[in-house]
Amino acid sequence: MTVVGAGIVGLAAASRLLDRGWRVTVLADRPTAESTSHLAAAVWFPTRAAPRDRVLAWGAATYAELADQARRGVPGVVLRESLTLHREDPGEPWWAAAVGDLRAARREELPSGYPYGLRFAVPLVEMPVHLPWLTEHLAERGARFVTRHLTRLDEAAGAADPAHPADLVVAAPGLAARELVPDPSVVPVRGQIVRVSNPGLTLSVRDEAHPGGRAYVHPRTDDVILGGTLDEDSWDTTADPATAAAIVARCTDLVPELARARVLGTVAGLRPARPTVRLERGTLADGTPVIHDYGHGGSGVTLAWGCADEVERWADEVAGLARRPGPGVPG
Numbered sequence: 001m002t003v004v005g006a007g008i009v010g011l012a013a014a015s016r017l018l019d020r021g022w023r024v025t026v027l028a029d030r031p032t033a034e035s036t037s038h039l040a041a042a043v044w045f046p047t048r049a050a051p052r053d054r055v056l057a058w059g060a061a062t063y064a065e066l067a068d069q070a071r072r073g074v075p076g077v078v079l080r081e082s083l084t085l086h087r088e089d090p091g092e093p094w095w096a097a098a099v100g101d102l103r104a105a106r107r108e109e110l111p112s113g114y115p116y117g118l119r120f121a122v123p124l125v126e127m128p129v130h131l132p133w134l135t136e137h138l139a140e141r142g143a144r145f146v147t148r149h150l151t152r153l154d155e156a157a158g159a160a161d162p163a164h165p166a167d168l169v170v171a172a173p174g175l176a177a178r179e180l181v182p183d184p185s186v187v188p189v190r191g192q193i194v195r196v197s198n199p200g201l202t203l204s205v206r207d208e209a210h211p212g213g214r215a216y217v218h219p220r221t222d223d224v225i226l227g228g229t230l231d232e233d234s235w236d237t238t239a240d241p242a243t244a245a246a247i248v249a250r251c252t253d254l255v256p257e258l259a260r261a262r263v264l265g266t267v268a269g270l271r272p273a274r275p276t277v278r279l280e281r282g283t284l285a286d287g288t289p290v291i292h293d294y295g296h297g298g299s300g301v302t303l304a305w306g307c308a309d310e311v312e313r314w315a316d317e318v319a320g321l322a323r324r325p326g327p328g329v330p331g
């Protein structure tokens, strides 16, 4: 079988299919280091993805998976304490059931200007560490990686080896689904983030309703990711210096210690958004079964493993396999 796409969504699906004994080829038109997944802040948090009921289920499964990977020491995956900040009582967020222990922040845990906050633990994935590891790990388990640009998804089954076409295709091409499938409901939602030196921070902090725009502060091992923007239908991948300065300023409102941080860089990427995530079965023009797995918006890292579970179940049905417990995710 062939997975089209080597971002986090395609790699998670490939991992689950290897668990089930499939011979897996991962086909992508560029190295994973050049994917949207690589530059993501990559913190568990449902953003610009729908519908809520399915996002909650996929998000809960992904949360549990990433928390387990963090406990097992999978490279790049950590579980961080986090704080969301609010000017009005947030009540219980709709995604609360996915994260388990969630409590109101105590007054002394809140920066000035914020009467409310929520505390919970979130998985954070340091993508420049994790994605190379995951790719290598999948290759060691037998996945074949092929670099090839497709112009139409219908070419996918025979693309890696025309003599032995794939019996199943998983389509995880992110934003490229717009042209490849084609699916015009897939649109870019631009995000700019700033990387700064870490002045000793360990707590992830966010304010989704900062008057200047969304603000989040995600400490990693060697740096901190500051965000961000959600620019609907913008294809511009050039990072804007004024936007970067505004991101640093509003993040410093949340975490004053950032005044001591040095700016290391700023990038802009395009989230693959869609009115609803497409996780759906279909058939390619040549009759090959396909499982679509794209349109995760700002939540690819938050949903990838839950979606991969569903891909795994459907792949079993395609193969006529009876369900049996799989050996679990790489560790």
Ligand SMILES: Cc1cc2nc3c(=O)[nH]c(=O)nc-3n(C[C@H](O)[C@H](O)[C@H](O)COP(=O)(O)OP(=O)(O)OC[C@H]3O[C@@H](n4cnc5c(N)ncnc54)[C@H](O)[C@@H]3O)c2cc1C
Pocket: 004, 005, 006, 007, 008, 009, 010, 027, 028, 029, 030, 031, 032, 035, 036, 037, 038, 039, 040, 041, 042, 043, 044, 045, 148, 149, 150, 151, 172, 173, 174, 175, 176, 180, 190, 191, 192, 193, 228, 268, 269, 270, 271, 272, 294, 295, 296, 297, 298, 299, 300, 301, 302, 303
């Ligand atoms: C600034 C920013 C911050 C973000 N922060 C978070 C966050 O904190 N948490 C979170 O959950 N999400 C976050 N996201 C969103 C997340 O990055 C995406 O949802 C996720 O990366 C989508 O993964 P994907 O595998 O579907 O797509 P991609 O990573 O884009 O991978 C697509 C793959 O398809 C391949 N491909 C594309 N076209 C073709 C073709 N024609 N032929 C062959 N192969 C092709 C590519 O080579 C690539 O391997 C963020 C995004 C941005 C931009």
